[in-house]
Amino acid sequence: MDSLDALETGKRRFRAEARAKRAAIPADDRKRAAEAVAGIGLDFLGVPPEVLAAYHPVRSELDCLPFLHRLASDGWRLALPAVVGPAPLIFREWSLSAPLETGPLGIPHLGAGPEIIPRVLIVPLLAFDRRGYRLGYGGGHYDRTLAALRLDHAITAIGLAFDEQEVADVPFGPYDQPLDWILTPSGPIQPTPDGRHRIDHGAPI
Numbered sequence: 001m002d003s004l005d006a007l008e009t010g011k012r013r014f015r016a017e018a019r020a021k022r023a024a025i026p027a028d029d030r031k032r033a034a035e036a037v038a039g040i041g042l043d044f045l046g047v048p049p050e051v052l053a054a055y056h057p058v059r060s061e062l063d064c065l066p067f068l069h070r071l072a073s074d075g076w077r078l079a080l081p082a083v084v085g086p087a088p089l090i091f092r093e094w095s096l097s098a099p100l101e102t103g104p105l106g107i108p109h110l111g112a113g114p115e116i117i118p119r120v121l122i123v124p125l126l127a128f129d130r131r132g133y134r135l136g137y138g139g140g141h142y143d144r145t146l147a148a149l150r151l152d153h154a155i156t157a158i159g160l161a162f163d164e165q166e167v168a169d170v171p172f173g174p175y176d177q178p179l180d181w182i183l184t185p186s187g188p189i190q191p192t193p194d195g196r197h198r199i200d201h202g203a204p205i
Helices: 003-023 027-040 065-074 141-152
Strands: 051-053 077-082 090-094 120-123 156-160 181-184 187-189
Touching: 027 065, 027 181, 065 077, 120 141
Parallel strands: 051 077, 051 120, 120 156, 156 181
Antiparallel strands: 077 090, 181 187
């Protein structure tokens, strides 16, 4: 088994553990988490509202819809991703009242509409560390998308997560794209190489 095979084997094992841990978070804690990240918003970025792409929550993901309602009221234009085979994701402009279809991976998306390039990308995850690495679902869609966007655009990638999803070290390979921020109910985390610095609501602690 070569090093990449060993990495993927380790990730599969890690995913199963992280998925179970996320699914075990109680419903009341989930609701409080969704309200907390909505209360924080994106003021910590220090940028004017532009185009933001986010996921539509499924299964045990943190419910980002209250957060998106807050951002829309702050003036952000919203977009949702759509899967187009193995290619990077595309993004279609979205209003929160627009009807959605079920996409090829069972995720709600817009089946048609104008494509748009986001300035900020909200990313789901199974686990994260303070270096900015995330454990995704194994399809590589967000890594391919971030790699493509970062070639030509200024893009800020933010992982949205429960506090319980933090781990000491996420295994990563040469194609894994790090996050610029992680937003949890306790506040935003700006990754560093040693993972030591945390910023909560824009203020260092």
